[in-house]
Amino acid sequence: MTTSNIETTPVFFSDIEQAAQRLDGVAHRTPVMTSRTLNEICGCEIFLKCENYQRMGAFKFRGAYNALSQLDDEQKKCGVITFSSGNHAQAVALSGKLLNIPATIVMPKDAPKVKLNGTKGYGAEVLLYDRSEEKREEIAKEIQEERGMVLIPPFDHPHIMAGQGTAAKELFEDVGPLDALLVPCGGGGLISGSAISANHFSPECEIFGVEPEAGNDGQQSFKSRQLVSIPTPKTIADGAQTNSLGHLTLAVMLKHVKQMLTATDDELIRTMFFLYERMKLVVEPTATLGLAPVFNKNLDLSGKRVGIILSGGNVDLKALGNLFSTI
Numbered sequence: 001m002t003t004s005n006i007e008t009t010p011v012f013f014s015d016i017e018q019a020a021q022r023l024d025g026v027a028h029r030t031p032v033m034t035s036r037t038l039n040e041i042c043g044c045e046i047f048l049k050c051e052n053y054q055r056m057g058a059f060k061f062r063g064a065y066n067a068l069s070q071l072d073d074e075q076k077k078c079g080v081i082t083f084s085s086g087n088h089a090q091a092v093a094l095s096g097k098l099l100n101i102p103a104t105i106v107m108p109k110d111a112p113k114v115k116l117n118g119t120k121g122y123g124a125e126v127l128l129y130d131r132s133e134e135k136r137e138e139i140a141k142e143i144q145e146e147r148g149m150v151l152i153p154p155f156d157h158p159h160i161m162a163g164q165g166t167a168a169k170e171l172f173e174d175v176g177p178l179d180a181l182l183v184p185c186g187g188g189g190l191i192s193g194s195a196i197s198a199n200h201f202s203p204e205c206e207i208f209g210v211e212p213e214a215g216n217d218g219q220q221s222f223k224s225r226q227l228v229s230i231p232t233p234k235t236i237a238d239g240a241q242t243n244s245l246g247h248l249t250l251a252v253m254l255k256h257v258k259q260m261l262t263a264t265d266d267e268l269i270r271t272m273f274f275l276y277e278r279m280k281l282v283v284e285p286t287a288t289l290g291l292a293p294v295f296n297k298n299l300d301l302s303g304k305r306v307g308i309i310l311s312g313g314n315v316d317l318k319a320l321g322n323l324f325s326t327i
C-alpha cells in the first residue's frame with residue numbers, strides 16, 4: 001500500500017455548464033427510468049439515470065468529448081493517447097473520430113471483447129498490455145513522449161470530471177431535488193462531477209460512492225484522507241478495477257461525498273438480474289454498483305427520493321448466461 005498527498009484543483013459548476021454546451025447535440029440526453037416494483041423492493045423512490053443509452057454505451061463519452069474538444073489545433077494534429085480497461089478507451093476513440101483527432105489506446109489484454117472491438121471499430125489504434133506484468137501509465141507515457149501526443153487520463157483531469165458531471169446535471173434538471181445520489185466509483189471522475197452538480201441543484205442531497213468490495217481503495221482513501229493504492233482487484237465490475245482514486249477526484253470527494261460503500265460481485269449480479277428481468281435494462285456489472293447497496297438492503301433510504309447513475313451497458317453478452325447461473 002502506498003500513499004501520497006492531496007492537491008486541490010477544483011472544478012466549478014460553471015465548468016459543468018460549459019461542458020454541457022459542448023456536448024449539446026453531440027451526446028444523448030439519456031432517459032431517467034423508474035419502476036414501482038423497484039421502489040417497493042427498496043422502500044424508496046428511485047430514479048435511474050440510464051447512461052447505458054449514452055453514445056458508445058457509457059457516460060465516459062461526456063468527459064472524453066469535453067476534454068478532446070478543448071485541445072488546440074496543434075494538439076489535435078498530434079493526436080491523443082490514453083490507457084483504459086474499456087469504456088474510456090471507446091469514449092476517446094469515438095470523440096477522436098467525431099473531432100478528427102487521431103487516437104491511440106493502451107488496453108489490457110483481458111479487457112472485455114465488446115470493449116476491445118468497440119474501440120477498434122471507432123478507428124483508434126489499440127496497443128495491448130498484460131495487466132499483471134506491465135504498468136499502463138508507463139507504456140502510455142513512453143509512446144506519448146515519442147509521438148508528441150496529449151495524454152487523456154481516464155478520471156483525474158478537470159475536463160474529464162466536468163464532462164462526467166453533466167449526467168447528474170441532466171438528472172436533477174429532469175427530476176428536481178433528491179435526498180440521496182448513489183454513484184459507481186472507480187477512479188472517481190463520475191462521482192466528483194456528479195457531486196458538484198448535486199451540490200448546485202440540491203445542496204441537501206447526500207452523495208454515496210459505491211465500489212466493488214474487492215477493490216475498496218476509495219473507501220480507504222476516504223477514511224484516511226490520503227490517496228491509497230491497491231493491487232488490481234478481482235471483480236466482475238471491470239469498469240471499477242482501478243488501483244486508486246486521483247488527486248483531484250479525492251479532493252472533490254472529501255468535500256462533497258457523505259460515505260463510500262462497497263458491493264460484492266454476488267450483490268452486483270443479483271441487482272443486474274433484476275434490471276434485466278424486470279426493467280429490460282442492459283447494463284454492465286460496474287453500472288449496477290450504485291443500485292446494489294439499496295437493492296440488497298445494505299443502505300436504508302426508506303421513504304427518500306434517490307437518484308442512481310446506471311453508468312454503462314457494455315457487457316459481454318455471451319458471458320451473461322454463466323454469470324446469472326451463479327445466483
Ligand SMILES: *Cc1c(COP(=O)(O)O)cnc(C)c1O
Pocket residue numbers: 058060087088154155164184185186187188189190191239240242284286287311312313
Ligand atoms: C469508468 C466507469 C465507472 C467508474 O467511473 P470513474 O470515473 O472511474 O469513477 C463506472 N461505471 C462504468 C460503466 C464505467 O465505465
